[in-house]
Amino acid sequence: MATASGGSEFVDKFPDEAAIIKASFLIAFVSLGIGAFFGLIQALHRTNVLRVIDSADYYTLLTGHGVLLAIVFTIFFLCGVFHWAVARSLDRPAESALFSWAWVGLMTTGTVLATVAILGGLVPNLGMSADVLFTFYAPLQAHPIFYIGLAMFIVGTWLSGADWFLSYRAWRQDHPDERIPLQTFMVLTTMIMWYISTLGVAVSVVFFLIPWSLGLIESVNPLLTRTLFWYFGHPIVYFWLMPAYLLWYTVLPKLAGGRLFSDPLARVVFLLFLLLSTPVGIHHQYLDPGIAEGFKFIAMTNTMFLLLPSLLTAFTVVASVEHGARQRGGEGYLRWLGALPWRDPAFTGMALAGAMFAAGGFSGMINAGMNINYLIHNTLWVPGHFHLTVGTAVALTMMAGSYWLVPQVTGTKLYSRPIGLLQVIMWFVGMVFMSNAMHRAGLAGIPRRTAEPQYQNFEFLTPIGSIFELRVQIALGGTLLFLSVVLFLFNILLTSLGEESDRPVDSYLPEPLSGPEGSPRILDNLAMWTGIAAVLVVLAYTLPLAGIIQNGGGLFGGGLPVPATVSAGFDLVMTTVTSAFNTLWGVVA
Amino acid sequence: MEIHAYEKLWLALALVLIVGFIGTITYGAAGAGIDMIDDKGGTVDPATLDQHPKFGDPGIERNGENSYDVYVVARQFVFEPGTTEPLRVPAGSTVTFHVTAADVIHGFEVVGTNANTMAIPGQVAEFTVEFGEPGEYGMLCNEYCGSGHHVMEGKIVVMEQDEFDSWYEQQQAQGEAEN
Numbered sequence: 118m119a120t121a122s123g124g125s126e127f128v129d130k131f132p133d134e135a136a137i138i139k140a141s142f143l144i145a146f147v148s149l150g151i152g153a154f155f156g157l158i159q160a161l162h163r164t165n166v167l168r169v170i171d172s173a174d175y176y177t178l179l180t181g182h183g184v185l186l187a188i189v190f191t192i193f194f195l196c197g198v199f200h201w202a203v204a205r206s207l208d209r210p211a212e213s214a215l216f217s218w219a220w221v222g223l224m225t226t227g228t229v230l231a232t233v234a235i236l237g238g239l240v241p242n243l244g245m246s247a248d249v250l251f252t253f254y255a256p257l258q259a260h261p262i263f264y265i266g267l268a269m270f271i272v273g274t275w276l277s278g279a280d281w282f283l284s285y286r287a288w289r290q291d292h293p294d295e296r297i298p299l300q301t302f303m304v305l306t307t308m309i310m311w312y313i314s315t316l317g318v319a320v321s322v323v324f325f326l327i328p329w330s331l332g333l334i335e336s337v338n339p340l341l342t343r344t345l346f347w348y349f350g351h352p353i354v355y356f357w358l359m360p361a362y363l364l365w366y367t368v369l370p371k372l373a374g375g376r377l378f379s380d381p382l383a384r385v386v387f388l389l390f391l392l393l394s395t396p397v398g399i400h401h402q403y404l405d406p407g408i409a410e411g412f413k414f415i416a417m418t419n420t421m422f423l424l425l426p427s428l429l430t431a432f433t434v435v436a437s438v439e440h441g442a443r444q445r446g447g448e449g450y451l452r453w454l455g456a457l458p459w460r461d462p463a464f465t466g467m468a469l470a471g472a473m474f475a476a477g478g479f480s481g482m483i484n485a486g487m488n489i490n491y492l493i494h495n496t497l498w499v500p501g502h503f504h505l506t507v508g509t510a511v512a513l514t515m516m517a518g519s520y521w522l523v524p525q526v527t528g529t530k531l532y533s534r535p536i537g538l539l540q541v542i543m544w545f546v547g548m549v550f551m552s553n554a555m556h557r558a559g560l561a562g563i564p565r566r567t568a569e570p571q572y573q574n575f576e577f578l579t580p581i582g583s584i585f586e587l588r589v590q591i592a593l594g595g596t597l598l599f600l601s602v603v604l605f606l607f608n609i610l611l612t613s614l615g616e617e618s619d620r621p622v623d624s625y626l627p628e629p630l631s632g633p634e635g636s637p638r639i640l641d642n643l644a645m646w647t648g649i650a651a652v653l654v655v656l657a658y659t660l661p662l663a664g665i666i667q668n669g670g671g672l673f674g675g676g677l678p679v680p681a682t683v684s685a686g687f688d689l690v691m692t693t694v695t696s697a698f699n700t701l702w703g704v705v706a
Numbered sequence: 707m708e709i710h711a712y713e714k715l716w717l718a719l720a721l722v723l724i725v726g727f728i729g730t731i732t733y734g735a736a737g738a739g740i741d742m743i744d745d746k747g748g749t750v751d752p753a754t755l756d757q758h759p760k761f762g763d764p765g766i767e768r769n770g771e772n773s774y775d776v777y778v779v780a781r782q783f784v785f786e787p788g789t790t791e792p793l794r795v796p797a798g799s800t801v802t803f804h805v806t807a808a809d810v811i812h813g814f815e816v817v818g819t820n821a822n823t824m825a826i827p828g829q830v831a832e833f834t835v836e837f838g839e840p841g842e843y844g845m846l847c848n849e850y851c852g853s854g855h856h857v858m859e860g861k862i863v864v865m866e867q868d869e870f871d872s873w874y875e876q877q878q879a880q881g882e883a884e885n
Contacts, residue, residue, distance in 0.1 A: 173853035250850050256827065257810045257852060339811055339827050381707055403742065404824045406805075406831035410735075410744040417731065421724045428720040432713060482727065487742065488734045491820035495813050495848035562817035564848035569856035575817060575844025635708030668749050669828050 127205065127624060128528040133214040134204045135526040139613075140221050141197035142523065144228065145190045145515075146606060152185035153602040160551070160595025163570055164588040175568035176248040177238035183251030184235060187357070187507060188270070189228050194515045195360040196224070196277050199304045201522065202363060203281045206300035207288040217280055224273030230266030234259060250566065252350070253326070255342045261330040268322050271315050278308035296633040297641050299380055300367055306387040307359040309647050310352055313654060314395045317348030325673070338674035340407045340665050347398035348658065355394040357507045359387070361514040365434045365467060367626060368521060372464040373457055375441025377629035378433050381636030386433075388640065389426040392650050393419055396657030403487055404494050407669055412661040413487060419657065420485045427478060434471060440630065462537030466517020469545040470510050473552075477505030480556060495566075498559020501552045509548045516605050517541055523612055524621035531622070532611035536604055543601040551594025554587040561587075743823050747804060747832030755779060755808050763881075766795065768874070773800040780805065780812035780825040782852050788845055788860025795862065796870035797840045805831045813848035816862060824849060840864050 128135040155178040161167040162175055170178065200217070204210060211217050237245030237260065247259035281304050285297070297305070325337045370377045377383065399416035402408055439453055447456030458464045480502040483489055493499065520537050524530055531537065561577040561584070563570050570577075570588075577584055639645070666672055709717070734740045755761045764777040764786050774795065779786045787793045795801050805814045807825040814831070815822045823831040847858035865873065 172856055176850065176853060176855070248853070254811045254849075257850075340829055343811065343826070379708075379710065379713065382709070382713065402824075404822060404831075405829070406743055406747050406824065406826060407745050407749070407829040410742045413742060413744070414735070418728055421727050424724055424727075425717075425720055428723075429713075429717065432716045436712075486727065487731050488740045491822050494822050495815065562815065562819075562844075562846075564813070564815065564846055566848075566850040567856045572844060572846060572859045574859055574861045575842065578818060631708050631710070637707055664745065668745065670749070670751075674828060 126528060126619075126621065127201065127525040131204050131210050133217070134200055134210055137211075137214070137217045137221060138197040138200050138522075138526045141193045141200065142519070142526070144225060145193035145197065146609060148185040148189040148193065148228070149512075149602060150606050152182050152190060153599050155179070155182040155185070157595055157599035160592055162568065164592040165571075166588075166592045172568035174239060176250065176566075177235060177246065179566065180238075180248050180250050181232070181235050184231060186512070187251055187353075189232075191357045191360075191507065191511060191515070192270075192274060193224065193228075195356070196220075196274070197526075198360045198363065198515075198518070198522065199277070199281060199307075201526070202300035202367075203284050203304050206298035207284055209284065209288060211280055212283045212287055216276070216283075220273045220276035220280060222273075223276060224270050227266045227268070227270030227273055230262050230269065232266075234263035234266060252346060254346065255326060255329070255337045255339055258330055261327060264322050264326045264330055268319065268327065271319055271322075274311065274315070278311060281305065281308060296638075299377075299383060299629070299633065300363060302384055302641070303359065303363045303366070303387050305643060306391045306646070307356065307363075309643065309650070310359075310391045310394055311356050313647075313650055314349045314352035314356075317345040317398075318350075321345035321349075334673055336674045338665070338669050338672060340405065340669045341662070341672065341674070343405070344399070344402065344408075344662065344665055347401040348395070349398070350401060351398040352394040354507070355390050357511045359390065361470070361511045361518075362386070362430060364514055364518045365430070365471060366437075368518065369434060369464070369467045369471075370437035370441055371626050372461060372467070372521065373438040373441030374445040375437060375443075376627040378436040378440060379631045379635075380629040380633045381631060381640070382429060382433050383629075384633070384636055384640045386426040386429050388646055389423075389429075391646055392653060393423045393426070395650065396653045397423060399657070399661060400485055400487075403490050407665060408661055409664065412657075412664075415657060417485065417487045424478075424482065424485075427474075431471075431475065438468070460534065460538060462534055462541050463517050463521040465538060466520070466541035466544075467514050469541060470513035470517065473505050473513070473545065473548060474510035476552075477502055477510060481506065493559050495564060496559035497555045497563045497565050497570075500565050501555030501559055504548060504552045504555065509544070509552075513541060513544050513548075516544070519605075519609060521622055523609055524618075525624050527613045527615075527621070528617045529612055529615035529621055530618045532608050532615060536608050540601050540604040540608065543597050543604065547594045547597030547601060549594070550590045551598065554590035554594065557582070558584070558587045558591075741833060743831050743833055747806075747830030749828055750806055750830055752806070752808055752827040755806070760804065761806060765877070766793070766801075766874070769802075772796075772798065773802070776801050776803050778803060778805045778814065778825075779808050780814060780847065780851075780858075781808035782810065783847070783854035783858040785814070785845065785847075785858070785860040788862070789858070792842075792861040792863040793845075794870060794873060795837050795864055796867045797837060797864050798867065800834060800836050802832065802834045810851050811849055812851045812858070813846075815846055815848045817844040817846060819843070822848070837864050840866055 158170060158178055162170060234245055234247040237243045238248050245260045247263035249257045249259045253259060285301055285305060321342045325342055328334045329337050366377055366383045397416050397420045399413055400420045403413055442453035442456040445456045447453030484502060520531050561579045563577050750758060760777045761779050764779045767775045769775050805823055805825050807827045812825040814825050821835050823833060825831060841864050843862040845860045845862055847855060
């Protein structure tokens with residue numbers, strides 16, 4: 118993975134790719150700015166500090182916040198990073214720049230359509246709205262443009278994956294016996310996971326929600342569309358996380374002054390995410406009626422095993438960083454921490470993001486616990502959790518990574534390291550205030566997704582501290598986070614406007630301590646892993662989906678349970694399982 | 707495959723942790739008998755909820771010595787019963803809730819407790835709660851259900867048994883008079 122970009126800079130070597138990456142980053146950062154602004158308004162509104170909108174409009178801004186940050190910012194940034202990682206690690210440009218621009222264009226069009234539908238809610242005369250939040254659970258309905266925009270965006274991501282698979286295929290023809298370079302391996306496994314999981318949301322949007330919002334079908338089965346959403350809604354968590362992991366595994370060790378500890382383990386981790394991330398979505402539905410306890414239990418068991426790749430990552434990344442510190446002269450059990458390059462915002466941002474991810478991982482274990490989940494389901498605890506994971510582990514890594522990546526695609530030096538350092542620390546501090554207060558508020562029973570946390574009939578009680586104090590923390594945290602985004606955008610804008618430099622950043626990535634030769638070749642057999650992932654999905658989902666369709670009023674809901682015989686259901690299951698096994702057998706044999 | 711010694715140790719500890727988590731939850735479900743929301747509540751037609759024998763006129767119903775069934779309908783932006791009038795139960799009773807939604811997906815959360823479920827049109831969530839001392843609980847919708855979501859709340863009043871009994875008899879009498 119190393120020497121690829123040893124000599125000339127990325128932007129000189131791959132000008133077309135650099136342009137694609139710049140365009141992806143640009144859209145990601147514009148979305149980040151708008152989404153963060155909405156976040157600020159919400160934090161102040163909810164805590165009653167400053168109210169500039171109606172409580173009914175709160176949900177429009179909340180939808181904008183969720184979609185622009187959790188979908189547009191993260192995924193456009195991912196596309197930029199992955200495009201960079203594939204070109205760099207395969208050391209070749211994409212097969213067709215036109216094709217690359219096609220997916221950028223399609224994703225951008227989808228983004229614009231969905232955003233117009235959402236913001237239309239603020240202009241009542243338009244008769245257009247999409248205040249259905251990031252999860253768009255039917256039968257709450259959005260304007261058809263919202264669903265059409267989402268569908269175009271998803272198809273765009275499929276094309277981006279195709280772009281990277283085409284690069285890989287071309288590389289494979291020239292290098293028949295080599296191991297897949299690590300970064301490309303990470304991109305390809307992530308995209309396979311994405312193809313498998315987006316099928317669920319694509320079916321939901323294309324076959325149910327679009328026809329229904331256009332009035333072509335009367336009703337939908339709410340539990341079915343919700344289950345299809347979560348079939349995609351948990352793997353997307355790993356789709357957010359994988360670009361951060363890619364940076365932690367391949368860039369962070371270098372920034373720390375060392376190298377990745379183990380390439381084989383990194384491959385195992387990405388494969389585990391491919392296999393385990395999709396069959397677990399039902400753990401978001403522990404409290405849903407209509408799904409048997411046994412299926413929930415299976416999802417829970419899988420979820421717990423999904424902790425494994427993250428725990429392995431914690432080990433490998435910390436070991437790599439420690440190795441870097443010792444290369445720089447660090448010593449002792451913990452004193453080596455002092456030898457790390459804490460003045461470098463790219464390093465410090467990623468390190469703080471990793472530390473926050475550990476905390477987010479613990480609250481995630483509570484979410485995953487089938488029984489304790491009942492205490493915190495749909496309370497403010499949940500946004501507290503994902504503001505640590507996607508909002509910090511992912512977003513802060515992306516911002517910190519930008520300080521190292523953006524100079525490579527613009528050819529200019531970072532405008533200000535001190536501002537960058539202040540920015541990442543501000544994000545960390547803001548999130549400490551906001552997320553700890555959200556977790557605690559959730560324990561007191563304060564719900565998520567509401568414009569008015571104060572209710573008429575009762576008061577919330579906290580074991581420690583007061584509700585007032587929690588509100589102050591959320592408002593303060595939200596304000597710091599917004600200011601942090603402003604600093605980030607300012608720094609990146611001035612960086613891109615700067616003078617070109619011969620060597621804007623040290624872009625060399627060293628070889629891992631344990632290289633890929635230490636791992637079995639079967640790890641590179643992507644077709645086989647895809648087959649296994651598909652079988653696991655079939656096993657986890659066939660029976661629950663059959664039950665939901667049979668008992669919940671058929672494919673389109675409409676109320677009355679459809680009289681269906683049990684044997685028909687079993688036939689369906691048997692046929693699906695057998696054909697999946699046959700497919701797998703075909704792949705393996 | 708090359709795995710370093712400390713990696714092996716870490717891997718083993720991680721697996722122990724995971725199996726431990728699964729073990730505690732399994733024990734909670736099997737040993738302590740913590741009940742999960744599942745498909746035992748059955749299904750219902752959300753379009754004709756008004757004609758349903760139970761959800762048509764939702765409320766509390768005695769089904770045994772000290773046990774009751776409570777039917778709750780969640781709709782934009784009220785709980786029936788709960789919002790316009792409190793949901794009343796006697797202290798020391800066992801109450802089985804049956805919760806469904808009439809229009810969109812809602813949440814049903816008894817604040818500060820683990821009595822919490824999704825209310826999904828067409829599905830009935832069934833769960834049992836034991837009420838101890840007299841007192842009051844807030845309840846709220848914790849799944850976004852539209853522009854008035856934040857006003858969707860209600861109250862559960864846990865009453866002394868004799869107080870409850872006279873209220874309950876009065877209710878029954880009224881119901882019969884109306885029929």
